[in-house]
Amino acid sequence: xxxxxxxxxxxxxxxxxxxxxDDKMCNISKSFDSEGGDCSxxxxxxxxxxFSVESDEESxxxxxDQDNSVIWLNDEDFADDLENVNINNFFHRVDSDQIxxxxxxxxxxxxxxxxxxxxxxEGSYGKVKEMLDSETLCRHAxxxxxxxxxxxxxxxxxxxxxxxxxxxxxxxxxxxxxxxVLYNEEKQKMYLIMEFCVGxxxxxxxxxxxKRFPLFQAHDYFVQLVDGLEYLHSRRIIHKDIKPxxxxxxxxxxxxxxxxxxxxxxxxxxxxxxxxxGQGSPAFQPPExxxxxxxxxxxxVDIWSSGVTLYNITTGVYPFEGDxxxxxxxxxxxxxxxxxxxxxxxxxxxLQGMLRKDPEKRLTxxxxxxxxxxxxxxxxxxxxxxxxPLKGDEWHNMTVLPYLVDHYYETQSNQExxxxxxxxxxxxxxxxxxxxxxxxxxxxxxQMHQSSKxxxxxxxxxxxxxxxxxxxxx
Amino acid sequence: MPLFGKSQKSPAxxxxxxxxxxxxxxxxxxxxxxxQEDVSKNLxxxxxMLYGTSDAEPQTDIIVxxxxxxxxxxxxxxxxxxxxxxxxxxxKKDVAQVFNNILRRQIGTRSPTVEYICxxxxxLFTLMTGYEHxxxxxxxxxxxxxxxxxxxxxxxMLYSDDFYNFFKYVEVSTFDIASDAFxxxxxxxTRHKILCADFLEMNYDKVFNHYQRLxxxxxxxxxxxxxxxxxxxxxxxxxxxxxxxxxxNPDNLKLMMNMLKERSRxxxxxxxxxxxxxxxxxNKPKPILDILLRNQDKLVEFLMKFHTDRAEDEQFNDExxxxxxxxxxxxxxxxx
Numbered sequence: 001x002x003x004x005x006x007x008x009x010x011x012x013x014x015x016x017x018x019x020x021x022d023d024k025m026c027n028i029s030k031s032f033d034s035e036g037g038d039c040s041x042x043x044x045x046x047x048x049x050x051f052s053v054e055s056d057e058e059s060x061x062x063x064x065d066q067d068n069s070v071i072w073l074n075d076e077d078f079a080d081d082l083e084n085v086n087i088n089n090f091f092h093r094v095d096s097d098q099i100x101x102x103x104x105x106x107x108x109x110x111x112x113x114x115x116x117x118x119x120x121x122e123g124s125y126g127k128v129k130e131m132l133d134s135e136t137l138c139r140h141a142x143x144x145x146x147x148x149x150x151x152x153x154x155x156x157x158x159x160x161x162x163x164x165x166x167x168x169x170x171x172x173x174x175x176x177x178x179x180x181v182l183y184n185e186e187k188q189k190m191y192l193i194m195e196f197c198v199g200x201x202x203x204x205x206x207x208x209x210x211k212r213f214p215l216f217q218a219h220d221y222f223v224q225l226v227d228g229l230e231y232l233h234s235r236r237i238i239h240k241d242i243k244p245x246x247x248x249x250x251x252x253x254x255x256x257x258x259x260x261x262x263x264x265x266x267x268x269x270x271x272x273x274x275x276x277x278g279q280g281s282p283a284f285q286p287p288e289x290x291x292x293x294x295x296x297x298x299x300x301v302d303i304w305s306s307g308v309t310l311y312n313i314t315t316g317v318y319p320f321e322g323d324x325x326x327x328x329x330x331x332x333x334x335x336x337x338x339x340x341x342x343x344x345x346x347x348x349x350x351l352q353g354m355l356r357k358d359p360e361k362r363l364t365x366x367x368x369x370x371x372x373x374x375x376x377x378x379x380x381x382x383x384x385x386x387x388x389p390l391k392g393d394e395w396h397n398m399t400v401l402p403y404l405v406d407h408y409y410e411t412q413s414n415q416e417x418x419x420x421x422x423x424x425x426x427x428x429x430x431x432x433x434x435x436x437x438x439x440x441x442x443x444x445x446x447q448m449h450q451s452s453k454x455x456x457x458x459x460x461x462x463x464x465x466x467x468x469x470x471x472x473x474x
Numbered sequence: 475m476p477l478f479g480k481s482q483k484s485p486a487x488x489x490x491x492x493x494x495x496x497x498x499x500x501x502x503x504x505x506x507x508x509x510q511e512d513v514s515k516n517l518x519x520x521x522x523m524l525y526g527t528s529d530a531e532p533q534t535d536i537i538v539x540x541x542x543x544x545x546x547x548x549x550x551x552x553x554x555x556x557x558x559x560x561x562x563x564x565x566k567k568d569v570a571q572v573f574n575n576i577l578r579r580q581i582g583t584r585s586p587t588v589e590y591i592c593x594x595x596x597x598l599f600t601l602m603t604g605y606e607h608x609x610x611x612x613x614x615x616x617x618x619x620x621x622x623x624x625x626x627x628x629x630x631m632l633y634s635d636d637f638y639n640f641f642k643y644v645e646v647s648t649f650d651i652a653s654d655a656f657x658x659x660x661x662x663x664t665r666h667k668i669l670c671a672d673f674l675e676m677n678y679d680k681v682f683n684h685y686q687r688l689x690x691x692x693x694x695x696x697x698x699x700x701x702x703x704x705x706x707x708x709x710x711x712x713x714x715x716x717x718x719x720x721x722x723n724p725d726n727l728k729l730m731m732n733m734l735k736e737r738s739r740x741x742x743x744x745x746x747x748x749x750x751x752x753x754x755x756x757n758k759p760k761p762i763l764d765i766l767l768r769n770q771d772k773l774v775e776f777l778m779k780f781h782t783d784r785a786e787d788e789q790f791n792d793e794x795x796x797x798x799x800x801x802x803x804x805x806x807x808x809x810x
Binding site for chain 2: 165268
């Protein structure tokens with residue numbers, strides 16, 4: 001079977017003076033990297049994103065014209081004929097200086113009234129992209145869910161439906177706002193359009209060496225978390241999966257509780273908050289769940305996970321660890337943990353109150369709010385941990401704009417030569433230059449930074465072959 | 475220290491000067507114009523101490539502490555609020571900014587200004603009556619909402635007789651004042667969950683008697699806003715006791731059933747969210763059950779045709795289907 005080392009990933013076609021590496025191929029390499037069985041769907045995605053039909057045909061034509069020793073196969077033929085083709089005739093390894101990259105062409109894409117921007121992140125369910133409402137000019141993020149991917153996640157579809165249903169009824173400064181939901185039956189996709197956030201606490205922690213926030217910053221986030229949690233609880237919703245990864249931040253620094261996929265809404269007339277299931281992240285689960293209790297008070301689950309979250313963002317470590325889930329649950333089940341001695345007394349006391357093994361004795365939201373550590377605002381005595389830049393852009397500029405510029409000023413860019421080619425060597429040089437610039441200090445090279453960026457445009461396009469049927473997991 | 479011009483005045487000086495100016499403004503004598511000028515000038519000085527300016531940082535904690543102490547001792551905060559209508563437009567805004575900044579001041583876990591106002595609740599009551607004066611209503615509103623963020627102050631306001639004036643204020647004919655009053659009113663009733671729940675429980679009759687008038691208001695905006703807030707209050711888990719009490723009263727059910735038929739679709743929709751609670755109640759008292767049974771067929775028919783164009787709102791359609799099923803299956807209780 002055909003297999004190409006992802007790290008090398010350099011395939012060229014012999015004697016083809018100019019290798020056209022269009023985006024289509026390039027993006028496939030990405031989906032090939034992540035999961036093998038997804039080619040067809042990735043195809044659709046890419047078609048819509050960047051590729052117009054004309055340019056696609058053009059490139060195919062060029063292949064045919066130039067070299068008859070190369071047979072370019074259609075997707076369908078490819079799979080059938082693969083075994084008959086001598087792979088060595090088909091792909092040739094070439095020196096890196098013979099490889100040419102092409103800048104990615106920005107093509108405007110609309111979904112309903114929304115203009116798509118760049119990728120913000122990726123999860124098991126699909127992608128998250130930036131998006132602009134063309135009517136209100138509001139900046140949003142869109143979670144693109146693919147049906148076939150959802151099916152692979154246990155309770156995937158069910159959880160998404162539950163999340164939509166819950167989010168629609170909620171409105172609070174510290175809970176993510178669901179703006180709109182769109183469906184595309186044909187492509188089997190669902191678009192959840194949400195408030196625009198720049199990142200999660202988890203992402204910020206990971207980007208900082210000590211994996212924790214200075215106290216004033218942790219305090220700011222925690223107080224907002226408690227506000228959001230109080231609101232959720234007042235609406236009878238138990239989140240069940242509070243953790244830094246589910247706490248997002250807006251550009252303004254507002255914290256938004258997100259991902260209500262495993263949340264539970266209590267009945268309006270339920271006498272208490274008894275719950276029977278929990279499917280949140282293991283490290284944040286309370287002893288009652290780790291010990292497999294049949295029923296437990298729900299709101300206190302969120303208190304516990306918020307306690308673990310607070311512990312984590314102030315110390316950089318977890319109160320409970322384990323080599324595997326069983327060990328972890330065993331440790332949580334005992335409810336014994338150590339708080340680093342260097343933490344201030346009132347924070348220690350708060351953590352102890354939130355991480356009490358007995359849910360009945362654990363603090364309530366109101367008690368947390370009135371806790372001295374929450375009331376007292378720590379002074380800003382150190383540098384704030386920043387939100388990590390998105391693709392080198394620490395200002396998080398709107399990524400929809402280049403698409404719009406390209407769309408409306410196309411003639412101009414065509415004169416300049418829309419498609420740019422450069423070799424691996426140039427690319428490496430640019431990259432090196434870029435890196436040294438960054439390490440030299442960001443402020444002084446601000447202008448250069450911008451100009452180099454325009455020319456360089458990120459090596460998103462990297463060459464690959466259209467399809468790798470050999471890697472299908474069937 | 476600036477090289478040229480007067481050296482910086484001390485907080486005590488500024489507060490003293492401001493107090494004198496406000497006093498003379500209050501008397502309204504011949505020097506009123508000069509007093510007006512002095513008030514504005516000194517307010518700006520105080521504001522700059524707290525917020526800084528484009529080329530000066532805010533003053534140090536020690537200076538700010540001195541300033542706060544002077545403000546408490548001179549009773550100037552109350553004086554400023556009492557004379558707010560006499561101060562010029564920019565000055566009114568400066569008063570609100572100074573007040574809010576001083577209010578937010580913290581020493582460790584203590585909020586000294588909150589403690590101070592607790593001993594001088596007159597400040598709060600004066601602010602609340604501010605809604606009766608068009609020219610200062612919105613300035614008082616921003617200060618009141620800042621106060622409402624503190625549980626101790628919210629409690630004083632809720633439990634005062636003056637609180638019931640809000641039922642008047644939210645209905646005044648000037649739209650911006652009415653909506654500002656409504657947002658303060660809502661803040662007071664929702665911000666501190668336990669406090670609010672206790673308050674509503676203890677003063678249930680009085681509050682809901684007044685509330686009833688809002689729901690029957692001539693003013694469409696008042697009717698709609700108050701209905702929406704009622705829904706939020708009843709559906710808040712902290713107000714469970716209040717909710718069960720509210721949905722046991724047949725008069726409330728009748729009101730909601732009438733509102734379901736209102737001309738405005740928005741009001742119909744909000745009424746639906748309160749009405750559903752009556753139906754979903756697993757322990758409906760007899761009077762409630764009787765009303766529902768008497769109207770069983772009509773209600774089913776009505777709900778079948780109710781807002782059928784909200785096809786995309788799954789939650790609503792689920793709830794509607796649930797209500798229709800519940801009402802259809804209603805049977806007279808066994809004990810009669």
